[in-house]
Amino acid sequence: MPITKSENGAAVWTHRTPKARIVMWVGWLLLVALFIFCWQVMTEGTIWFFVYDAPRQAADIGSRMFPPKWSYMDELWWPLWDTINIATLGTLLAVIMAVPVAFLAARNTTPSTKFVRPVALFIIVASRSINALIWGLLLVAIIGPGVFAGIIAIALRSIGFIAKLLYEAIEEIDETQIEAINATGASAMQRLDYGITPQITPAFAGITLFRWDINIRESTVLGLVGAGGLGLKLQASINVLAWGQVTTIFIVILATVLVSEWVSAKVRHSLI
């Protein structure tokens, strides 16, 4: 806490030193300048007429969206089933691939920190930084549109997430238990089976459920790029401007997401 002397010699307490104040002030100024610069660049190509017109457009779309077209529900049951399958099978596939990656990435279980660990970490980073929709875009181009591309997209996206959280859990285990198993003369596999697995199982179950919940959300829109599920119907309805159907789909998506959140919260609560 810096103390400065006022003119008549009395000590005055201030929160920051004058230097720190100037640094803070310049920092804020730079932030504002950056914001204004970015705003200018971003809105260069904006057609303001459309922006001013937006309230009217919103009112127009709003009036078309209500009432929702309930009869369209009949066509949505099968895509809904597809969506759930994409999320569940995708999560399952991701788990199968993520577990070995996690063990290779964790500092205490990896066979080599110089060669194997960086590769595993790269797999995790690459998988995490590409969104499921982009994976979907690629896979639809590669293996054709449909549910299968969606499953693979979800799986590839989830590997990084599951592996990252799991390897952090592996690195945080209690080493004394490993030592105890070691002291009995256990082999590497037995160490894994009796020393590590029991310690990370609750975390593993939690991570998987959490990812499944996220995957349900993501798989509802994967169809926008052609990867099956509810998004496919959404894209079709938007293309023909059938806003009543769009509302119905939104309601189904919202209900699915809420139910999946509830299920995963319930299961997690009973597990942990």
Place this chain on the structure above:
Amino acid sequence: MTTDQISTTTTYVWRKQPFIKSPVTRWGLYIGALAYLLLAAFSVPVNWARVWEGLDRGWRFVEGFLVPDFASRWGDIVIGMQESLTMTVTSTVVGILISIPIGIGAARNIAPAPVYAICRGVIALSRSFQEIIIAILFVAMFGFGPFAGFLTLSFATIGFLSKLLAEDIEDIDESQTEAIRSTGGGWWQIVNYAIQPQVMPRLIGLSLYRLDINFRESAVIGIVGAGGIGATLNTAIDRYEYDTAGAILIVIILIVMVAEYSSGYVRKWAQ
């Protein structure tokens, strides 16, 4: 002698505890899961011939990723990146500015009940739909381009940041508010002197985290027409220019990594 007898007549075998204790639930779950898997696996139509054909294309994509072509569409990549980055910065700043009052309003310990209900409603609304769905609506209302993307990301930021900020305010140390209140401080003074210093480090951390998320999302919402690098990527894949797509993906991965590491570094410094 008795202990000797026991040890010779009965041998105890230790088994690992199963993860789910009740056998009925355990087997019920196993059978249910198996039934679901069979049903699901058979309802997924896989055109193996098409997949086989696609492997060739998949290999070309891997080649494109390994030998990316930055040069031929460099102009498009720069424009897309510029849109994505400016969109990220502006939407994060605007999102934070709007979420601070909403976050304060959604904290039960300092907001009156009607304000609390309204702010929680706004948060629920913003969190219930994903960015891409909001982007579809905003593109329909505001036209194509990064402005719609900016609005989408700002809207999504509000739900994320206000919720976490409100939870953080609810978790603060109440003795500090009491101290300020006992000096006769009003509501504003309590917020300014008791709450703000306690939540500031976390607010900075969350803002940086959201900046990171907003960049990732800005790479996606371009697919539905909201501008940014996603639009460029979509075009590249539509034209089967896998080497350009590979280049774009590498740029995205690099920026995400830089953002993640630098925001992690700053967060460590701030907290």
